[in-house]
Structure formats: C-alpha cells, structure tokens
Amino acid sequence: MEVESLYQEIILDHYRHPHNKGLREPYDAEVHHVNPLCGDEVTLRVAVKDAGGEPAVADVSYDSLGCSISQASASVMTEAVIGKSVREAMDISAAFLELMQSRGAAEPDEDLLGDAVAFEGVSKYPARVKCALLGWMAWKDAVSQALDGLATQAVSGPANREQT
C-alpha cells in the first residue's frame, strides 16, 4: 500500500515505544500546544544548559495525546535535539520543517535529521503535516522561552529551577 510510505516501520516503532515520554524535572520552560482540528495535544518541557559558552538542550520531556504520526514525531524530535547545542537543534528543526513542507519533493539530509527522515512520506499527505509538526513546534516555543528565562536570570540572578 502507498500508505506504507507514511507509516514507516521506524515511525510505528516510535509510536509503540516512545522515547523521553513522561514529564521530568528539572526544566526551564513548559508549554502546552494543541492541534485545534483534532484535539491532539502535547505538554512539553525543556531544560537548557551552558555548553562551553553556548546554550545547549540539556533535556526534553513531554506528555501527549494524539495519532501515531504526532506521537512518533515527538519521540523522534527528543532524540534529535537532546544534547545538541540550541543552534544545532534549531538547524535540525528548520530542516524538519522544510522536509514537511516539501510535498514529497525534498531530498532530506539524513546526517542532520537522523530518524526524522522517516517522516518524508508524511509530506505527501498535507493533512498530516500538522500532526508531525506538533511536538517540534512545541519544542521550539519552549526552548525560546527557556532562553528568555536564562537571559532574565543573567540580569537578576538564578531562579529556583524546580519551581519554574
């Protein structure tokens, strides 16, 4: 079936066995994003750290409700960004967004995207692109908020991260 290009084995595997699911502490920002069409939702936390003078993604955890594509995508996203510098992670995120908007015409960079290349088939189904982007957009929002928080801390002193 054509639909198997959408439901790649790796996607179904992440759907059945999601990585980094379950909210964790500590974290610097928490966001809640919803897909208003189907009601899929994700609550996502990001912790950032300083890595040699550059902000990096220390941790990402999430809790979510949704279809196989949105669940697998969130799982793959956490694997792709945890441990990377925010700059690298943003590059991956931008590449994933570009892949999703390609209507199946992209040549994804596997070295950059890792498991996320498996979502290439999703780009051929415009109605599913929002599902695939839900976790990524939540991550982007959360990391921006976390960096804003760091900038504020630099001025006013560290906050208690446990209470963020």
Next chain:
Amino acid sequence: MTPTHLPGPLLAVNADAGAVAARPLDAAEIRADFPILGRAVRGGRPLVYLDSGATSHKPRQVLDAERDFYTIHNSAAHRGAHLLGEEATDAYEAARARVAAFIGAPSNEIVFTKSATEALNLVAYAMSNAATAGPQAARFRVGPGDEILVTELEHHANLVPWQQLCERSGATLRWFGVTPDGRVDLSDAGTLITDRTRLVAVTHQSNVTGAVPPVAEIAAMAHARGALVVADGAQSVPHRPVDVTTLGADFLAFSSHKMLGPSGIGVLWGRRELLEAMPPFITGGSMIEVVRMEGSTFLPPPERFEAGVPAAAQATGLAAACDYLDALGMENVAAHEEELTAHALKSLGAIEGVRILGPLTTEDRGGAVSFTIDGVHPHDVGQLLDELGIAVRADHHCAWPLHRALGVQASARATFYVYNTHDEVEALAEGVRQTQRFFASA
C-alpha cells in the same frame, strides 16, 4: 421567471414522490446524477464517499441550475435598471419561495445567509444589538441574570455564538448534559428551564451521535417560560422531512452545501413576528429603507437581514437541490438512510474493539455513525480508510465538548446520503477490519 434548468430523467420518473409510503431509492440511478462519484481516488480506487455530514456532493441538476444562472441571467439581484437585473431578482425570489416550500414556511420567513453558522450568529448578534434598538426589540434583550441554555451535544456553530453572546451581555450560559449513549440528557429540564431562560439553542440532529432530540417537547417547555427556541437543522433538513409548522422552535438554521446545494449560502427560518421585531446583524446595502448621514432605517424582513448583493446563483442552485430532494421524496430519503445506518450499526458494532458513539438503534437517530477503534487513533483510522478510497471524517467534528463528555479525544465518522449504498457500508466495515490488522501487525 423560474430557473431554466431542466429536470433530469430521475426527476421526471419520480415527479409524484414525497407522498405517503416510503419507497426505496434507486441508489445506482441516483449516482449517475453525481459526476464526482465517477472519479477515482488514491491508487485508482473508486470513491466511497461517507462524509456527506461535512458536505454533500452536487447532482448535475444543481450544477446546471447554477451554471444557467451565470450563463443566462447573471446580474445583481434587487438592483439594476435592466432586464438581467429583473431576471436575477426573479430567480433569487423564486429560490426563496422554493426553499420556503421545502420546509413548510411562507416565503417571507426565509432569510438567506452565507451558511448555517452565519444564520445562528445572526440571531445571537441581533440579540446583542437589541440592547440599543427600539422597544419592539425588547424581547431579544439579554443581560446579567438572564440565561441562555444550550446542550453539550452542540456543534461549535450552535455553542460558541451563544458563549460569545453571554460574554458580551453578561448573561449566563447553561447546558443540558449528554447521556452515555450520546443523547441530550433532559432529566434536569425542570431545573434548567426557568423564568431566567431567555433562549434555548438545541441541535435538531447531532452531527456526531446522530441523536434526534425532542425539539418540540423542549420548545414547549421553553415557551412556557417565555424563552425563544433556536434549532440547528444543519443535519436534519438535508436528511428527513422537516416542517416548521410542527417543529416547535422559533428559528431554524441550515445550510445548502449539506443538502446537495452549492456552498456559500445558508438559511435562517424565523417566525414572522419575531423577524419583524428583530434588529439587523450585518448592515449595508440592500437592507436599508432610508439612509441619511445622521442615521438610517431598515427594510422589513427578510431583506433587513440580507445586506450586500444577494448570492442569487447559489440560491438558484439550492432551489434546484430542493427540487431534486422533493422529487426523491424526503420520506424516502430518510428511509434509505435509516437502512444504511442500521446496516452500519450492525456491521461496525459486530467488530471487536470498535466503540460506536451514540445510540445503537435507529430510533430517534439519524445517519451519523461515529466510532473509535481500540488502540488506533481516529486520524490513523481515517488515513487507512482513505488509502482504500473510503472518505470519512476523523477528528472532533466541531463538537469538542461532546467528545470530552463521551470520554474520547476524537472519533472517526461515517455519514450517509441519497447516493450511498449497502456495498459502501460493507466496504467501510472491511476497511475497519483492515485498519485493525495493519496496526496490530505493524
């Protein structure tokens, strides 16, 4: 003059339909009137369209009527000192009369809107505007201490406008809950409908569970307390006979595109004396009596509620849709859908792991069959069915609170219409089984 489209052979054959006993529809003959049903979808598969609850397809008689308007009469109705303007006006007003006859109303009680959604908003905003209108509008005024009563089953179009009216006016929104089988829970009607209730807004047929609430009974209780009653007929008017003289409600909203007509036009029916007293919602050209820089006066209804150049081509198409449905006979349409619904409830209900949202029999139930499959998200169900050429809706169907009340995030929904067949119901059931196998083995 009347629209110039010619009825097709089907209409000629069934010209005397709509009488007493229900006659089976000949779905194969009907399908020949719908060009889109002949197209192929993914993988070259035939289209199994089970999403008419979202929008119906259009028979060539409707397409021809709309094309004829543009080809022969096109002009701005109710304006223009020329022949085409006269013809466009005649076509538009003939369409109003045709739609009125379809629901047993006089012509001057039919207001054309852009959609059922706009029709419901028209009433809600007219009630806001009543605050600053003259004394004749007093019965539409709402404010702190007043209550608007809705149900938890409502489509967002018959919920959000009332929430917003309450926010603007300081009135309080209250609602009937939902029973486990997806009906309006009327057990606390005695305490919910009070002298504070100013308006009751209720679906005439749920777009998710298919439940048909006793609108006349609810209206009688509401009227006893002096409240107005609005019925959302978006899912009833296309599918069964609806007669406003026995409806009980004061207003009825429905849309053309769900009843074989064009998109871009909807209908608000309202009792004449209420429309007379109701202030306008959208203002501008066509709806005024006299305009001065200091202020304006307005035309009587229905024109008072139809600002701007009328959607005459769409109205003409909607009139042709009424012709088409009446030629089939709305009793026959309802009977056909009831058979398909019974078949679907039986076939889907027999599959382990499938949960049907809504009543499990066709009693007081229309043809929306929403369901969930254990372990498979509705969006994935919709995707797998689409792969097989089966078009269903898969989300919360613009009824998020109802899904929450039934304890599900979303559902897949099959809806039926005049052109659907028992083979298509079987294809759906087989598609559901294939979906289960795909996700079980994956």
